[in-house]
Amino acid sequence: AQTVTQSQPEMSVQEAETVTLSCTYDTSENNYYLFWYKQPPSRQMILVIRQEAYKQQNATENRFSVNFQKAAKSFSLKISDSQLGDTAMYFCAFMKGSTSGTYKYIFGTGTRLKVLA
Amino acid sequence: DVKVTQSSRYLVKRTGEKVFLECVQDMDHENMFWYRQDPGLGLRLIYFSYDVKMKEKGDIPEGYSVSREKKERFSLILESASTNQTSMYLCASRQTGGGVTTEAFFGQGTRLTVV
Numbered sequence: 226a227q228t229v230t231q232s233q234p235e236m237s238v239q240e241a242e243t244v245t246l247s248c249t250y251d252t253s254e255n256n257y258y259l260f261w262y263k264q265p266p267s268r269q270m271i272l273v274i275r276q277e278a279y280k281q282q283n284a285t286e287n288r289f290s291v292n293f294q295k296a297a298k299s300f301s302l303k304i305s306d307s308q309l310g311d312t313a314m315y316f317c318a319f320m321k322g323s324t325s326g327t328y329k330y331i332f333g334t335g336t337r338l339k340v341l342a
Numbered sequence: 343d344v345k346v347t348q349s350s351r352y353l354v355k356r357t358g359e360k361v362f363l364e365c366v367q368d369m370d371h372e373n374m375f376w377y378r379q380d381p382g383l384g385l386r387l388i389y390f391s392y393d394v395k396m397k398e399k400g401d402i403p404e405g406y407s408v409s410r411e412k413k414e415r416f417s418l419i420l421e422s423a424s425t426n427q428t429s430m431y432l433c434a435s436r437q438t439g440g441g442v443t444t445e446a447f448f449g450q451g452t453r454l455t456v457v
Contacts, residue, residue, distance in 0.1 A: 270448035327392040334384040
């Protein structure tokens with residue numbers, strides 16, 4: 226069974242600094258997809274970034290980038306120039322197919338990030 | 343913008359009551375999902391629906407059922423609420439077209455307390 230592990234329950238970072246959130250996963254599949262979602266205090270889950278496993282290039286979205294290490298099954302999120310609005314719970318997710326052909330997410334337990342002024 | 347709307351942000355129910363959590367999406371998405379979010383456990387999939395009247399069990403379906411009579415609406419039903427079902431419930435929807443990287447869109451969650 227696929228699992229997703231986030232080993233850092235809580236982290237904090239000073240405003241304008243860089244922080245890295247870790248995520249490891251376990252799967253026997255070769256083609257899969259990984260995501261980072263953000264859940265601010267408003268509770269609205271928002272997609273931060275996505276990565277296809279067959280792509281060697283790491284995905285980047287403005288201040289957010291990933292370090293995808295397929296052999297190590299590691300998918301960390303780097304936030305550069307941290308802002309107060311980055312304070313949120315961050316979830317790593319793995320997408321898998323089901324018997325019906327529907328794709329569904331498997332989520333990690335989350336990392337609560339607090340950006341300090 | 344895609345909008346996923348959950349009928350209540352906060353709900354308090356008594357043990358043994360039948361509880362309905364409603365979710366509506368406005369983008370004609372085929373797939374809809376119900377997750378449960380608990381501290382330290384992340385999001386766990388309860389049920390999902392891949393089309394109208396079609397459903398599939400997730401990882402923790404016990405004590406729950408679902409209904410999808412119309413494409414835009416996906417209901418989660420607690421037949422007889424128990425205190426261990428006190429949790430945050432998140433609904434999501436997703437388009438099947440566009441490939442597997444198509445993102446899911448989430449509602450704002452319903453915090454259910456069973457007393």
